Amino acid sequence: MMRVKKFFRQGIYALLLALFLAGTSIPARASEDIEAAEVSPQGPLTYTSFKASASPKQLAKGKFVVEVRGLSCDSGIKQVRMQVYSKTDKSNSHTYTAEKKSSGRYRVAVNIANHKMQLGKYKIKVVVTDKDGEKIALPELATYDFSLNKGTTSVKLNKAEKKVTMRLSGASVPGGIEKVEFYVHAKKTGAKESDVFAAVLDKKTGEYTAVTKISKLSSSFPGTYVARAKVYAACGVTKLLDEQEFVVSGCDGKLSVKLADEDAGTYRLKVSSLASPSGIEKVQFKVWRDSKKNAVFYDAKGSGDSRSFTMKLTDFDGSLGKYSVQAIVTMGNGKVSTVASDTFRPELTDYLYMLKPEKNITRKICIKNISRKGNITFAVWSDKNGKDDLTSYKAVRKGDTAKITFKNSALKHAGKVYIAAYVNGKEIKTISVKIPASDLEKNGWYYEKYNGKVYKFYYKNGSRVKNLTKILNIGNSEDLYIEVNRRCCTVTVFARDGKKDYIIPVISFACSVGKASTPTPRGTYYTDRKHRWKVLMGPSYGQYATHVMGGVYFHSVAGSSRSVHNLRASDYNRLGSPASHGCIRLCVRDAKWIYDHCALKTKVKIFDSSYKGPLGKPKTIKISGNYDPTDPALH
Incomplete structure (x- = not known):
């Protein structure tokens, strides 16, 4: 049992305090109070035990219990408080008010959540406040080890x-x-x-x-x-x-770059002596000119500790500037290692080459580092049929470089094609390339003549596209122009070519114009109104009607009612030949196209010609029922 006696004279108390600090059994006055206030001596204060403990369940919740037993004071106990901390600087300190469990028995449940969830060795300091308000600190600190063993x-x-x-x-x-x-x-x-x-x-x-x-x-x-x-x-x-x-570990290896074929402008990239503990999964060569952002990756070929690839300068538009090369290895463990780096600058004279086609329409031919002064011309021909497609081109020369652009369609034969370069008519270089048959097919826009007039057509894989609605992204009420050929019973719709005239054939339709006794009038007119359903002679009813002039409309083949099942097959099957009372009959799909896409005030020219039009005349549909199979209402 420990006891703290009460003294009333400060001098005597100071002496006893000094004796205690020197090793006597008299308890010391606390140097620091829980609340950083003075702790006055008070006694007699006794206690039998002061310790911390915890059960496994408490520890799993981050808790332990501190208990003082046999605590008593002559002047009575008003409050017991405990200061708990694990940091030397007390930065995670928390003060608890103890709960009195029984006479002389006080307990505190410590939760490390109140101490910044910090592990370590915790110290507990107890201060008793007696009924006179005096504070006394127990001379010893209890401890509890809540530390992590790092292992x-x-x-x-x-x-x-x-x-x-x-x-x-x-x-x-x-x-x-x-x-x-x-x-x-x-x-x-x-x-x-x-x-x-x-x-x-x-x-x-x-x-x-x-x-x-x-x-x-x-x-x-x-x-x-x-x-x-x-x-x-x-x-x-x-x-x-x-x-x-x-x-x-990374991968070791040696990189080399050598000229492979001067005429072809190719260089052999090779990496050898490859070594990696996890093996070699893949090798690539990374090649760039001015910026790594524009680098080209080549998958190397080969096996074992040596891989290579033959690159073409044409992959870089035939540049003769400085090239940077890296050999990049994906190792067996999936990690990517840059094995080696190198640079080279091609030194080629009269370097003649052809670039890949642009949109399968044109190709560029270029010669660099020209060895002679003079005018440059190129000749291009295929290997078949004795130069029957040989074409000569005058090039524009700038310094030691000259180039031309030619259309693939100028060639008649696919396969091996020869290209020759001449200076003042003397040949300085000839190369051969392979051009697949698909490259000779027309693709894209071409200006071509039809019936003495130039039109702009669109081709895809060699075939002229006869419906440009999607390609031209034609929406509702567009600025278009319509021609009606009475003799051939065709309608052709045109779009403007930029600021030029209406020379782009967009789509064509087969129609029925007026019979000889009730002809559709020739002339130039402008549309001025539209009707979803139009009451016609009979009465009869036509869909998607667009007014041209007088009683003349573009409309679907008329039926007996406003219904999709209203047609006589004999009337419908006459599409493509004169059959009307003057109107321009169309199938529902085609009448709707004009109704949807052609703005009011669209110019309409009605004339006679033996030419069916730049897009020709579409085939008509024959029916046996009472409806138009092109009617979108059926689908």
Whole structure:
């Protein structure tokens, strides 16, 4: 039992305090009060025990209990408070008011959540306030060890460097460990880009182990990697342990660049003496001119410790400037290693080449580092049929470079094609290239003559496209022009070519114009109104009617009612020949096209010609029923 006696004279009290600090059994006055206030001596104060303890359930919740027993004071006890902390600077200090459990028995339940969830060795200081308001600190501090035993973290990379084993052994924390994860990151990228791998507990050994393939690490490059175990305690505390490093080896190799074919402008890229613990999965050559953003990647060919690829300068528009090359290896563990780098500058004279086609329409032919002065011309012909498609082109020369553009369609034959360059009529270089048959087919826009007039047509894979609605993105009420050829019973719709005239044939329709006794009048007119259904002679009813002049409309073949099932097959089957009382009959689909896409005030020219029009005359449909199969209302 410990006792603190009451003294009333400050001098005597100071003497006794000094004696206590020197080793006597008299308790010291607290140097620091819980509330940073003076602690006055008061006595007699006695207690039998002062200690901290915890059950496994309490520890799992981050708690422990501090209890003082046999506590008494002659002047009575008003309050007991306990200051608890684990940091030397008391930065995680928290003060609890003790609960009186019985006579002389006071208890506090400590929760580390009140101490910033920090692990460590906790200290507990008790201050008693007697009924006179005097404060007395117990001369001893209780302690409780709520520390983490970090154990030992180990990392081992296997010989082939394809997987890494991470292990945590001997780690413990009051209340137990809930789980362990390993965080792995490349040292040069930092911990923010960590991969996380869950560890498995071996209940016999108490070890936590995680095994992962190197290919699973998100960083794609070799080098130094850092692994850290993260412990999740049952009490809610998480703790990252000490770092462990391991090194994933790169790949070794030698890079060389050599001229392969001067006429073809090709260079052989080769990497040899490749060596990697995890093996070689793939090799690529990265080549660029001015910026890596425009680099071209080539998949190398070969096996073993040597790979190569023959690149073409035409992949870089035939540039004769400085090239940069890197050999990049994807190793067996998935990591990518830049093996070697090099640069080269082609030194070719009279370098003649042809570039890839642009939209399968045109090709560029160029010659650089021309060895002679003078005017440049090119000749292009195919290998078949004795130069029956030979064409000569005058080039524009700038310094030591000259080039021309020619259309693929100028060639009559696919396969081997010759290109010759001449200076003042003397041949200086001839090369051959292969052009597939698909490149000779027309694609895109072409200006071509029809019946003495130039029109602009669109081709796809050699075929003229006869409906340009989607290609021209034609919407509602567009600025278009319509021609009606009475003799051929065709309607052709045209669009403007920019600021030029209406020379783009958009679509054509087969129609029925007026019979000889009731002809459709020739002339130029402008549309002025539209009707979804129009009452016609009979009466009869036509769909999607657009007014041309007088009683003349574009409309569908008329029927007996406003219904999709209202037609006589004999009337419908006469489409494509004169049959009306003057109107221009169309199938429902075609009448609707004019109704939807042609704005009011669209110019309509009605005339006679033996020419069906630049898009020709579409075939008509024959029916046996009472409806128009092109009517969208049926679908």
